[in-house]
Amino acid sequence: MSLEEIIGSLAAVLTTTSFLPQAVHVLRTRDTQAISLTMYTLFTVGITLWGVYGLMTNQPSIIAANGITVVLAGLILCLKIRDVLAAKRKAGA
Amino acid sequence: MSLEEIIGSLAAVLTTTSFLPQAVHVLRTRDTQAISLTMYTLFTVGITLWGVYGLMTNQPSIIAANGITVVLAGLILCLKIRDVLAAKRKAGA
Numbered sequence: 742m743s744l745e746e747i748i749g750s751l752a753a754v755l756t757t758t759s760f761l762p763q764a765v766h767v768l769r770t771r772d773t774q775a776i777s778l779t780m781y782t783l784f785t786v787g788i789t790l791w792g793v794y795g796l797m798t799n800q801p802s803i804i805a806a807n808g809i810t811v812v813l814a815g816l817i818l819c820l821k822i823r824d825v826l827a828a829k830r831k832a833g834a
Numbered sequence: 835m836s837l838e839e840i841i842g843s844l845a846a847v848l849t850t851t852s853f854l855p856q857a858v859h860v861l862r863t864r865d866t867q868a869i870s871l872t873m874y875t876l877f878t879v880g881i882t883l884w885g886v887y888g889l890m891t892n893q894p895s896i897i898a899a900n901g902i903t904v905v906l907a908g909l910i911l912c913l914k915i916r917d918v919l920a921a922k923r924k925a926g927a
Contacts, residue, residue: 749887755880762872775868779855787848794842 757806760813773821781818788814850899853906866914874911881907 742750767773788811795803835843860866881904888896 745887745890748883748890752880752883752887755876755883759873759876759880762876763870766870766873767868770868772868775860775863775865777856777859780852780859783848783852783855787845787852790841790845790848794838794845797838797841 753802753806757810760810760817764813764816767817767820771820773817773824776817776821778818778821778825781814781821785811785814785818846895846899850903853903853910857906857909860910860913864913866910866917869910869914871911871914871918874907874914878904878907878911 767776788807792804792807792811795801795807860869881900885897885900885904888894888900
């Protein structure tokens, strides 16, 4: 394995796994106030497209990394949407 | 431009720009409570390594995309660290 491959792999592992502590944080505290809805919408769509790109170009590492991230980012997005809808219902009540 | 290249480029634009609304959100509200320190530490180091990988393999698009993201993610990380330190000082006072 070349130095480039080692650095690229380490980068992929770090950026993929980084969403796990954020998902755990949001699940544990149930607080999504400081989370940006726009960020997680754009990011989840973007990561899904990366997965599609990996499927189309047949690159298993891209499919795997983005498959994991889309689950974690999608979970954070769902919890944020739930809170936004609950706040709207409260404001309307 | 092939369909794969269009999807890959769109994915890169979305995942890169997604951190802009999160940075704006945190700057505007000054609220980092729901932001995970571990996530932004791992992510910022990971994105920096992606930039190094881009430099070593001479891929301008990887350097550009990760250069933008490291500034935005680094800014969010700095604001989170500031709040964590402030909370520690408060707890110790």
